Amino acid sequence: MPPxxxxxxxxxxHSFCGLTCVGWLYQKIKDSFFxxxxxxxxxxxxxxxxxxxxxxxxxFGVALLEETDLSKQQPELATMINEIRAEHKPSVIFxxxxxxxxxxxxxxxxxxxxxxxxELPVLFVPASGLDYTFSQAEDSVxxxxxxxxxxxxxxxxxxxxxxxxxxxxxxxxxxxxxxxxLPVGGFLPASRFAELPAxxxxxxxxxxxxxxxxxxxxxxRERGATVLSSLFPFGPDGTRAFWEDLAxxxxxxxxxxxxxxxxxxxxxxxxxxxxxxKVFFTADNLMELPLARFLRHAGxxxxxxxxxxxxxxxxxxxxxxxxxxxxxxxxxFDRQLRDIAELQPDIVISALATTNxxxxxxxxxxxxxxxxxxxIHGWAGIGTLAGxxxxxxxxxxxxxxxxxxxxTAGLMPSTIPLQVRRPTITG
Amino acid sequence: xxxxxxxxxxxxxxxxxxxxxSMRGVHAVFHAPQGDDYVNPIFTMLERTPSFPQMTTSVxxxxxxxxxxxxxxxxxxxxxxxxxxxLMIVCAxxxxxxxxxxxxxxxxxxxxxxxxxxxxxxxxxxxxxxxxEGLLNxxxxxxxxxxxxxxxxxxxxLGPASLGFHVRSDLMCLRRMMATxxxxxxxxxxxxxxxxxxxxxxxxxxxxxxxxxxxxxxxRQLQAEFGTPVIYEAxxxxxxxLRWLNRxxxxxxxxxxxxxxxxxxxxxxxxxxxxxxxxxxxxxxxxRTADMESFSGKQAFVYGDATHTVGTVKFLxxxxxxxIAGAGTYLEHEADWMRExxxxxxPEDLLVTDEFQQVAxxxxxxxxxxxxxxxxxxxxxRKLDVPVMVIAPPTHIEDHLLAYRPQLGFDGADVxxxxxxxxxxxxxxxxLIDMFGDAGLEYADGPSDSALQAPVSAExxxxxxxxxxxxxxxxxxxxxxxxxxxxxxxxxxxxxxVPFFVxxxxxxxxxxxxxxxxxxxxxxxxxLSAKESLGG
Numbered sequence: 005m006p007p008x009x010x011x012x013x014x015x016x017x018h019s020f021c022g023l024t025c026v027g028w029l030y031q032k033i034k035d036s037f038f039x040x041x042x043x044x045x046x047x048x049x050x051x052x053x054x055x056x057x058x059x060x061x062x063x064f065g066v067a068l069l070e071e072t073d074l075s076k077q078q079p080e081l082a083t084m085i086n087e088i089r090a091e092h093k094p095s096v097i098f099x100x101x102x103x104x105x106x107x108x109x110x111x112x113x114x115x116x117x118x119x120x121x122x123e124l125p126v127l128f129v130p131a132s133g134l135d136y137t138f139s140q141a142e143d144s145v146x147x148x149x150x151x152x153x154x155x156x157x158x159x160x161x162x163x164x165x166x167x168x169x170x171x172x173x174x175x176x177x178x179x180x181x182x183x184x185x186l187p188v189g190g191f192l193p194a195s196r197f198a199e200l201p202a203x204x205x206x207x208x209x210x211x212x213x214x215x216x217x218x219x220x221x222x223x224x225r226e227r228g229a230t231v232l233s234s235l236f237p238f239g240p241d242g243t244r245a246f247w248e249d250l251a252x253x254x255x256x257x258x259x260x261x262x263x264x265x266x267x268x269x270x271x272x273x274x275x276x277x278x279x280x281x282k283v284f285f286t287a288d289n290l291m292e293l294p295l296a297r298f299l300r301h302a303g304x305x306x307x308x309x310x311x312x313x314x315x316x317x318x319x320x321x322x323x324x325x326x327x328x329x330x331x332x333x334x335x336x337f338d339r340q341l342r343d344i345a346e347l348q349p350d351i352v353i354s355a356l357a358t359t360n361x362x363x364x365x366x367x368x369x370x371x372x373x374x375x376x377x378x379x380i381h382g383w384a385g386i387g388t389l390a391g392x393x394x395x396x397x398x399x400x401x402x403x404x405x406x407x408x409x410x411x412t413a414g415l416m417p418s419t420i421p422l423q424v425r426r427p428t429i430t431g
Numbered sequence: 432x433x434x435x436x437x438x439x440x441x442x443x444x445x446x447x448x449x450x451x452x453s454m455r456g457v458h459a460v461f462h463a464p465q466g467d468d469y470v471n472p473i474f475t476m477l478e479r480t481p482s483f484p485q486m487t488t489s490v491x492x493x494x495x496x497x498x499x500x501x502x503x504x505x506x507x508x509x510x511x512x513x514x515x516x517x518l519m520i521v522c523a524x525x526x527x528x529x530x531x532x533x534x535x536x537x538x539x540x541x542x543x544x545x546x547x548x549x550x551x552x553x554x555x556x557x558x559x560x561x562x563x564e565g566l567l568n569x570x571x572x573x574x575x576x577x578x579x580x581x582x583x584x585x586x587x588x589l590g591p592a593s594l595g596f597h598v599r600s601d602l603m604c605l606r607r608m609m610a611t612x613x614x615x616x617x618x619x620x621x622x623x624x625x626x627x628x629x630x631x632x633x634x635x636x637x638x639x640x641x642x643x644x645x646x647x648x649x650x651r652q653l654q655a656e657f658g659t660p661v662i663y664e665a666x667x668x669x670x671x672x673l674r675w676l677n678r679x680x681x682x683x684x685x686x687x688x689x690x691x692x693x694x695x696x697x698x699x700x701x702x703x704x705x706x707x708x709x710x711x712x713x714x715x716x717x718x719r720t721a722d723m724e725s726f727s728g729k730q731a732f733v734y735g736d737a738t739h740t741v742g743t744v745k746f747l748x749x750x751x752x753x754x755i756a757g758a759g760t761y762l763e764h765e766a767d768w769m770r771e772x773x774x775x776x777x778p779e780d781l782l783v784t785d786e787f788q789q790v791a792x793x794x795x796x797x798x799x800x801x802x803x804x805x806x807x808x809x810x811x812x813r814k815l816d817v818p819v820m821v822i823a824p825p826t827h828i829e830d831h832l833l834a835y836r837p838q839l840g841f842d843g844a845d846v847x848x849x850x851x852x853x854x855x856x857x858x859x860x861x862x863l864i865d866m867f868g869d870a871g872l873e874y875a876d877g878p879s880d881s882a883l884q885a886p887v888s889a890e891x892x893x894x895x896x897x898x899x900x901x902x903x904x905x906x907x908x909x910x911x912x913x914x915x916x917x918x919x920x921x922x923x924x925x926x927x928x929v930p931f932f933v934x935x936x937x938x939x940x941x942x943x944x945x946x947x948x949x950x951x952x953x954x955x956x957x958x959l960s961a962k963e964s965l966g967g
């Protein structure tokens with residue numbers, strides 16, 4: 005493996021807090037409840053990050069620390085747990101930490117243990133915005149589940165897919181594995197707490213999400229499982245490599261080159277539009293490496309691929325496929341802005357906070373967050389994946405150039421002209 | 432400690448960001464974990480800002496805490512080099528405030544040209560509204576300078592700020608009205624104001640501060656220090672706007688008399704219309720048309736901030752002749768003022784709570800014909816099948832539309848009346864439906880599954896809301912949704928004959944009645960006795 009050239013800068017701050025992972029995990033694990041020990045800030049964050057997705061009955065809430073709680077050594081959560089148990093009847097409660105209790109040095113492990121009952125375990129999940137961004141906290145949630153995965157015997161050689169994907173994609177993956185005659189041990193996470201897969205020394209862990217390095221390492225260390233080293237299953241190239249390598253882990257040589265070629269030809273119209281386009285990833289959802297690799301194989305020029313967190317081993321194959329590309333961990337956003345102005349990329353994939361302002365500077369920009377919520381995995385997701393990039397390009401090319409600044413006049417209070425002295429509209 | 436699902440107000444640092452983002456040459460710096468940067472996309476997404484919001488998170492990471500690294504001075508220097516603000520406002524977050532650092536000394540060590548103000552917004556003692564109001568007070572106190580009044584009649588508009596409810600439209604409306612009066616706007620603050628603008632605030636003859644939530648503290652201060660008279664009322668509705676205009680003219684002329692300035696006269700009211708020829712508002716005539724007859728019996732529940740809740744209650748009753756079933760607010764510190772304002776308007780005590788479940792329960796108990804609320808009441812009402820319109824923050828992207836939709840002034844009265852009209856069920860049409868069942872408008876089919884549905888799949892995207900709502904028209908999320916009722920086919924058929932827009936309510940009431948009577952099977956007999964006992 006060639007040594008990956010990763011530039012490290014001083015910090016990406018435009019991304020979401022790790023707590024936002026509850027937005028998809030509570031839906032994925034259908035009998036769970038996510039309880040965040042936090043403040044008004046955490047509740048406001050969740051409301052704004054997830055408020056656009058309205059659920060009949062959210063199975064997450066915030067145990068709100070108020071001023072009087074700050075002086076207490078250990079927060080009293082038993083009543084609240086009972087309330088949640090009565091109202092939501094979960095099989096498992098995840099207790100997530102946040103910045104304030106971490107500064108207060110709340111002893112979470114002990115707290116969770118004390119609240120745990122055999123029939124309703126309470127699992128501590130470190131997820132605070134001090135240490136975790138966005139999708140990264142899923143890693144913590146999955147680690148908390150490890151003790152509840154039964155131990156598989158050593159001769160039980162099966163694949164366990166690692167990372168939350170929706171049930172339809174999961175079905176696709178199970179079906180695909182069956183067609184390749186690969187025995188499936190299950191999914192981590194499973195849709196229900198009681199259905200967690202058995203993991204042991206014979207388990208092949210196949211990561212389907214690129215932000216789960218720590219749980220993969222722990223399962224390798226603690227259970228002797230083998231972590232599949234491959235590309236992540238995004239795009240024709242990634243999906244082919246993923247399945248071929250997975251089959252190889254079971255001692256089967258399969259050749260999916262034709263299937264890959266068919267997949268490329270199915271998205272030819274997209275690829276045609278992508279070819280030669282300059283793409284810039286500013287870092288947000290930790291999916292940047294595989295997405296950039298797919299675009300590179302589709303003929304794009306990746307002018308920068310930044311991510312908030314890169315693990316040289318876990319992301320090794322992706323990094324190798326990006327050799328020669330500028331890869332940055334924890335990028336400095338001001339430097340990125342200067343580079344975007346200079347390099348003039350055709351499309352920038354950026355965080356929610358920065359996308360509209362980038363478009364305001366005349367750049368075609370797209371929300372990176374969307375990729376975290378779209379079915380873009382495996383063979384079935386290829387069209388959706390390619391379409392997400394070309395949709396932006398097409399839409400912007402279809403519209404007139406926004407050359408005259410008059411069309412954004414008045415939107416940004418700080419940029420409106422100096423305060424008018426004389427009324428300009430007469431009645 | 433309590434279990435919270437939803438917040439009506441943002442945090443203190445969000446309030447600080449709203450002020451900084453409103454102003455020219457001002458930048459907010461949050462000494463906070465990276466996660467606290469979530470306030471930034473609220474601006475870029477809801478206001479769709481074409482520039483970067485004027486706020487930066489100076490990141491504090493777990494490693495920084497362990498190593499004692501403080502990046503704040505460096506962040507201040509970077510912002511200065513890049514943006515050259517006149518003023519940087521530093522505030523701590525809910526976690527970093529516990530570290531009890533001396534942020535002023537730390538900030539001073541950056542030795543920036545720009546002034547650095549450390550604003551002590553304790554997030555455990557104040558939320559968005561008190562923090563923004565408090566900060567505006569600090570800024571006005573700090574910068575306003577004694578000076579002669581403008582030679583021409585003039586006003587300041589205090590209170591419009593970034594992410595304010597329909598704030599740009601309100602401001603356009605106020606500008607239009609001032610232009611019609613021939614009154615100059617001296618300064619609008621904080622929206623679009625530079626520090627220099629704050630300095631010349633005392634040059635205005637009168638201050639307009641229509642929002643209880645922001646700007647009135649600054650107005651009081653300017654009155655105390657410089658003697659500028661204030662008009663505090665919010666001109667919501669036609670008659671309040673007329674009274675407001677008359678009062679404004681009176682105040683301006685009082686000031687004018689002292690300095691020998693030109694008098695201000697209220698022009699013919701048609702001058703306030705868009706073409707200068709028409710009624711300034713369509714509401715007074717509209718309310719008297721036969722079409723609106725059916726509104727007289729309609730009951731509304733109004734919940735929100737202080738300004739819009741009080742304004743809307745009065746408008747609905749005084750100008751549309753509706754009945755008020757109840758009102759409430761999440762602003763506890765405004766409860767007394769609101770009770771006083773709504774004396775005689777609201778049949779029951781004001782609901783004061785910031786727990787959305789309480790509000791939803793009250794709405795469910797009242798089952799009004801119209802709810803005016805916030806984004807959260809929109810969700811609750813969709814579950815309850817009650818017509819709802821949003822009149823106060825917090826908002827959803829759906830409330831950030833392009834057209835001119837003020838809440839204030841004559842134009843605002845038209846907007847409110849139109850929204851009520853489109854939201855509530857209509858008159859003649861309603862009688863037809865009541866009389867003859869579905870009137871061809873059928874689209875919902877059969878009783879819905881009263882057990883909770885799980886309508887959202889894992890691939891829910893950011894614009895999933897309408898889909899979700901369509902999937903669960905009567906799914907009750909609030910309570911008692913665990914019992915599975917069985918409707919016998921005959922009862923089902925009867926229920927189907929109930930007009931579709933009240934069917935959900937009839938179904939729920941019947942099921943509640945059944946539960947009280949200890950039944951889980953709903954027969955025609957049970958449906959009839961439920962109807963009887965609930966008064967038809």
